[in-house]
Amino acid sequence: MPKISDARRDARRAEIVDAARRAFTAKGYQHTSMADVIAEAGLSTGAVYGYFEGKRDLFAAVARNVLGRRNADLVEAASDGSPPAPAEVLEIVLDGVLSEGLELRLLVQLWGEATVDPEMRDVVNTGVKVLRSAFVAALRRWFEVHPEHAPDGPDAAAEDLVPVLMGMGQGFIFQSAMFDGFDRAAYLDGARRLLPH
Template sequence: MPKISDARRDARRAQIVEAAMRVFATKGYQHTSMAEIIAEAGLSTGAVYGYFESKRDLFSAVARRTLGRRNADLEAAAAAGRPPAPGEVLGIVVNGLVSEGIDLRLLLQLWGEATVNPDMREVLNAGVKVLREAFSAALRRWFEAHPDQAPDGIDVTVERLVPVVMGIGQGFIVQSAMIDDFDPPAYLESARRTLPH
């Protein structure tokens, strides 16, 4: 049997992750079965299980892919000229999630499940680690360009601010998913004005 190329293997893996993301977004993590993901991917059971051992592994891959793209967005914004301010960093991340079509309700389901399921808590914490590193790097770039905004030093300021920015982002996600008259642009503009700028 001929070996498939790395490019083909990567494309197949991405096909499965995209299919999983569509099904998770439609049905939620708990109500999604591997059979539904396999059907959505249009592949054999063996082909999917050759890449992912379980639904948990697939969900973790979806989270890593999504967060990896947000990190790339932040790096691209910094490379385009001036590093974005903290409120702009937040806007880049949440607007990236929305523009990618991530159903924000899925994130709420993950957070809820992580409170009672140790496996999902592990997936969540792995994703938070990636996101925290992306926020830290982005905020560090801005404070290096604006050291007067970090009177206690850049390291201390970034360490203190990252959980706050992440919390404001979580507030955006919760309100977007649950409040019918939520105004995303107004929320992000308020965050931009509230955070150092």
């Protein structure tokens, strides 16, 4: 039997992750079964389990992919030598998450699950570490260009602001998912006024 190439394995894995993202988005984490993901992928059970142990493993892969692309978005936004300001960093990440088609209510469900399920907590914390690193790097680049906002240096300023920026992102996600009539534009406008610029 011919051996499958690394490129083909990576492509198949990405195909399964994308199918899982669609399935989770359609039904939510709790109501999505491995059978749903397998049907969405159009592959055999063995093919999917050959890449992933189960639903948690799949969700962790979805989260890593979505958040990894946000890091790429932030790097690209700074590629012209003019790093985005903190509010723009927040908007780039949120716009990217929304562009993935991932239901924001799914993230809220997962945060809730993480409070009672240690394995899910590990999945969420792994995703948060990826996002936190992306935020720190983006903020550090901006503070290096704007030292007047970083009296203790760009590293300290970035580390101090990251929890606030992440909290604003979580607030946006939670309110978008939970509150009818939530005004996303007004929320982001408020963030622009509050954050260093």
